[in-house]
Amino acid sequence: MSRHKSYKNLSDRQTLNVPVHSDSRGSLFPSNNYQLPFSPKRSFVVYDVPNGETRGHHAHHKTEQILSCLSGKLKIVLKNPEGQTVEFALKKGQAIHQFPYEWAEITFESNGILHAICSTDYDEKDYIRDYTEFLSCRG
């Protein structure tokens, strides 16, 4: 029996599209709670990241996230403890749903900006920052 209820199949993960409103006056990236697959408790934006820098390198026990590209490009690698790996090349207005027990590595290119919406309040105990520990979460 799995130690954990489940982790998700990554092979059929689809990118999501956020309708960014862009014109000569700028871009507006909206986030409406009622359109999200969970009730958000917090969000964050990551920006001013040197091109080529990779951030993330952790998974969560409980937190689900919607990871969106506001601007530039983001390469997001997701791995699950079962050994599945998928890579997404997100452009402006594209997003993915990251589930619990999915290790994420996010590489910022072309002045990429990441917007993340989270299903939980911040709790350091929810973070898995050691990759060996992450793999041990296999059922």
Place this chain on the structure above:
Amino acid sequence: MSRHKSYKNLSDRQTLNVPVHSDSRGSLFPSNNYQLPFSPKRSFVVYDVPNGETRGHHAHHKTEQILSCLSGKLKIVLKNPEGQTVEFALKKGQAIHQFPYEWAEITFESNGILHAICSTDYDEKDYIRDYTEFLSCRG
């Protein structure tokens, strides 16, 4: 008697500080629901705005917002129907609380990025886009 319950005094409005986490790997701007003065229903980010461009030019009947500067500079002018006007020069990590019946004009400088958190779902009927109509909202 006022037509509307109240509009807020602007003369004592203080800027708020958001603890942006910045280092050589970039900046992380957090938003935690439990720290907000209302339960957020949506948010948006405005960016790629030409320097010197002014956006906004509307007020709300019900919506409260936390308007934050993620990057660059934002000049935010708030006016109430009573004739009070205040101007805020926000830098990275500074924010203001905008109440209902406060007309906002936001000028973007130095590649400014605006983050807005809203107390209501989007509803076009909540918007006051005509300044004469806005002034008529005086009590």
